[in-house]
Amino acid sequence: MNDKTMSDSTVPTNKMDDLQFRRSIYADPTSLDKDIVAAQNADPAKKQLAQELCQFDEKLKQAMKISVPDDLCNKLLLRQTLASHQQEKRKTRIHLALAASVAIVAGLVVNYLQFSSSYTNLGDYALAHVYHEQEYFSF
């Protein structure tokens, strides 16, 4: 923006013109842009304007700093604690449901294995296995 205006200017100077300085300093009184700082150093009136605006900004800041309710911080923390407690409870319920489902499936599998097999229990099965391989025993 600055460069364009400067190159358009017929005056062969690299100083900012007054209007441009005004616009820049009003937009940002604390600007550290080198053109603005140079313009301020070259012209005491500009420097004064900049200082005035900085002071004005300080006043604005004071005015904008309205008082914050004392209990707001605690309220925020409380609401979050309640919210995450609810979430935690929901999670616990989900975990419980998962555990119950796993238990039911395990029960069904055990049932299925027990009643579908021709052997009624693990002991019988083990003995049958031993009898089957009897001929390979060395004793």
Place this chain on the structure above:
Amino acid sequence: MTKPQVSYNMATKQVRYEALVKALHGDLYRYGYWLTHDKQVAEDLVQETFLRAWRALDSLKDEKAAKSWLITILRRENARRFERKRFDMSEYEEASIMDTQSTSTEQEIENDWLRDKIAQLPPEYSEPLILQVLGGYSGEDIASMLNLNKNTVMTRLFRARNQLKDALEKEPEKMRLIHE
């Protein structure tokens, strides 16, 4: 994930959250207040904002960006408030925005006068000004937060200060606000 890992994460999240609340709730409240001109609405907005922030806390990677992240959430919440319900801002409301009960000292009277003038600025001018003066953000930061280009932001900042200065000039007894 093992159980201790989960509770460890929860504990860090809690600590981060509490630190965020403590460090930034004041700034957020003030920002909300200047957006809405209503203390109660500002408080509700801040609560909503922090609740959302809690849910999305894992997506916040850079702690330095926390404030602008929260401001973005707050602005979105505020926009949502308008989708839900249209508030008509009457002249009466505009004029009675400030509470005058605490105007005791001269300083306070000046502050109230300034607040009144800031509140009367069009929102598109006051918002960048508040971000700049109160939030300490640069023109580029404000431009990216408000989805505007930087020149627009600088023009609005210029106009905001210009209008405030004009208001000052109309009331000569307030001129020392800027000239002392």
